[in-house]
Amino acid sequence: MVEQQQSDDNQKNSEPGVKNSIKKLKNKFVPGFQYTLIIATGFNISMLVIGCLNVHKCPVNKNIPLFLIATGAIGIISKFTTYVRTRFSKHIQVVYFETSLYSVESIFFFLGSYWVYKYYKPSYDPTDGDVYCNKTAYLLAFIYLTFLYSLLLVMIFGCCCAFCCLLCLGSGEDTSKAGCKYSLLVAAICNFAMLVIGCLNVHKCPVNEKIPLYLIATGAIGLVSKFVSYFRRRISAHVQVVFFETSLYSVEAAFFFLGTFWVYKEYKPSFDPDEKDYCNETAYMFAFVHLTIYYCFIVFVAFVCCCIVCVAICVSATADTGVKYTLIIAAALNISVLVVGCLNVHKCPVNKNIPLFLIAVGGIGLMSKFISYIRERLSELVTVAHLESSLYSAEVVFCFLGSYWVFKEYQPSYDPFDETKYCNKTAYLFAFSYLIIHYTIALAVLLACCCFTLCCMICTYKVRTCCQDMVSVEQENDTGIQYTLITAAIFNFAMLVVGSLNVHKCPVNKNIPLFLIAIGAIGLVSKFVSYIRDRLSKHVRVSYIESALYSVETIFFFLGTYWVYKEFKPSYNPLDRTKYCNKTAYLFAFIYLTVHYTILIAMIFGCCCFVCCAMWMAKAENSRSYDVESQPTNTEAREALTTNDESEAKP
Structure with missing residues (x-):
């Protein structure tokens, strides 16, 4: 018993030492x-x-x-x-x-x-x-x-x-964690092989130089993402890498679909180095097999999801019928989009990207709907929030790309003999209707959000006035954020209107009106989503879609910077067709970008000043606390005086 008490006392004494060592490491x-x-x-x-x-x-x-x-x-x-x-x-x-x-x-x-x-x-x-x-x-x-x-x-x-080291030290894992561990190891080995093969054959594919680059990019990003996933599972208590992991998988998914286009487009190239359509056999076949295996795996996962969903429908009696039927209708629409795109993949010479847009949106939409269903019905067993966020981000990106491809070729020729302007009628009208329906739903959702927020503001006004615990500073911050969001939403709506009215009035660069439309539409949605998150954060979880929207908005912002500043001072004369751009559209885009860059510079300058002030104040507080600790207390001074008196009295 005495030995146990001594061991317990030693453990208690050692715990503060461990905590202090951890604090010292953090401070270093x-x-x-x-x-x-x-x-x-x-x-x-x-x-x-x-x-x-x-x-x-x-x-x-x-x-x-x-x-x-x-x-x-x-x-x-x-x-x-x-x-x-x-x-x-x-x-x-x-x-x-x-x-x-x-x-x-x-x-x-x-x-x-x-x-x-x-x-x-x-x-x-x-x-x-x-x-x-x-x-x-x-x-x-x-x-x-x-x-x-x-x-x-x-x-x-x-x-x-x-x-x-972790494999040697950690032995008490269950079978599910071990299976996930070995899956990550196998995927990491495959990514490493892709990276090596891509680097060795970077200049050995003249038919499409992007195929080796796809292998290099997917291999490098895949290696990093797999290691990050492993660390998130093994050291999740100490390191938070969730958002970095989500970004990596989003970029990996984007390169996956780009590689699908690059590889399948050049199917059956020549493996003879003397021919023009040559591509190294190892590089091409590795990319082709990698993509095909992934698509087979996706089909298998979709089939398993169907089975799980059917079982969940039979077992669970308290499902949300509205969400269920909405997901089923959306999945059926995605299947039809996928089928129409596959049947007409080579039947749209006016723009070959239109059938690819149908295939991509249909495939990604099917996966995202089934994953949403799994998250809603089996949220306690399966955690797929990050994959779901990545899929919806990719779907939004392809939706805006499809808007550019489809609306750019408005009213093509449906005559197969007109090779330059021909597009299959079913494929084009399907893509056009799909986009119009989605934009109509988006506008309806925006209108509903406006009405809903107004109702919430009216209904909660009396409650807010009766609250006595709320600090006035927080109220001012909330109102400031609200008015900022409203101002930004009005500006985005004006951009959307100006871009739509001048969509064909900028021959110097047709992307400038499209930039206004894209930024206006995405900005409107993101501002209302931010407003909903601030006002209804307890009921609605929209953090992932908000992050995806702001990511896409940032990408279009930098693309617009290139398009607008590249054509600085265009001609405002409609007769000068090569250099003409509508004055309202161009100046609106130019002022928008310049104002944002000015705000960014001001924020950077403010952050510098803020950081310098914070560092100066922290040093001042540390010096004051050190001075206070170094000064002796009254009791210590009295004890020192008494000891001095006793030492003087002894001789």
Whole structure:
């Protein structure tokens, strides 16, 4: 008994020591993380400056300076957002905005890899014309990408070592966790093989140079996502990587559908290096088999989902019939869209993307509806929130891409002999009706949200006036956010109207009116969703769709920056058809972008001032607390005096 008491006392005494050591480690880690953010921010600033100075000095590929500008600007904002989140996480919630920024930064990273590595070793002589690129701009982009890829390889190697340690230490896992673990290992090995084969055959597929790049991108992103998933499951109590994991799987899904188009489009290429349609047999067959296996697996999962749904319908008697029938109708519509797209995949020469849009929306829509049904009916057993968010994000992106492809070719020819303007009538009208129905539903939902929020404001006015516990500052913040959302929604509605009225009145760049339409529509939906989340957060969970909307809005914002600023000072004379753009549409887009960039610069400056003030105040408080602790108390002073008196009295 005495030995047990002593062991218990030793454990109690050791617990504070462990806690103190953990606190010391955290205190050492935080400054290192801060300095890492500062170094990364300095590098992003240099990228932004060099990109702006050399924006027209890279004729070999004009996207390289734009890549530097975009990555520099987004990187600066994301680093300051991360700093604010780590220092003031109790007061400011910027998780979804931070996730969107890092998602867009990842997309530009892989785009920049394609633009920079494709034109390796350009000419640095300005007299070489189309082959020239400024040496500083190109080498900075090249070194930035190579350094990040090297860092990724080091992280992957470190994760492998950590995996081995965890496998050796952890032995008490059940069968489900073991199965998930080995599935992740098999998928990681497959992704590593894709990365290696893509790198070895990067210039050995002239029929479509994007096939090896698809292998490289999918392999690299897949490796990182699998390791992140493993760490989330094994170290979920200490590390929060949910949003980063969601971003990785979203980008991986986007490359999956892009690879489907690139690989299946060039089906049965020549494996003879002397022919024009040559592609390395290993690279092509690896990509083809990878995609086919995934689609077979998706069909199998869909079949299993059907069986689970049928069983759930038979067993559960308290299902929400409205949601159930809505999902069934939407799934039936997606099946018909998928079938029509597959039957007419080569019957639309006016724009070959229209049947592909039907196939993509139908396939993704089927998966998302079944997953939504599983989440609603079997939410206690299966957690598929992140996959569901990624699928709906991809569906929204394809919906806006389809809007551009379909509405651009309005009223095509239905005569098969008119090869340039022909499109199958069933396929085109199906896509057109699908988009019109969805936009009509979106407008109806927006109108219902307006009415609903007005009713909530009227009904809860008396309750708010009677509440005595609410602080006046919080009320002012809520009203400020509300008025900001209303102002932004009005501005988005004006953009939608201006873009719709001038959709064919900008020949200098037809994407400018489409940018206004897309930003206006997505912005309207996102603002109302944000309003609903703030006012009805206890009843409605719309965080994932809100994050997806702001991500898509950010992507269109940077695309619009390229389209609008590229055609600066167009002609406002309708007779000048090549350089003409409607004055209202162009200036509206230009002012919108300039105002937003001005606000971003002001926010960055404000964040800098805020961070400096916070650091100065923290140092001042630490020095004051140290001075107070160092000063002796009254009792300590009296004891010191008595000891001095006794020592003097002894001689």
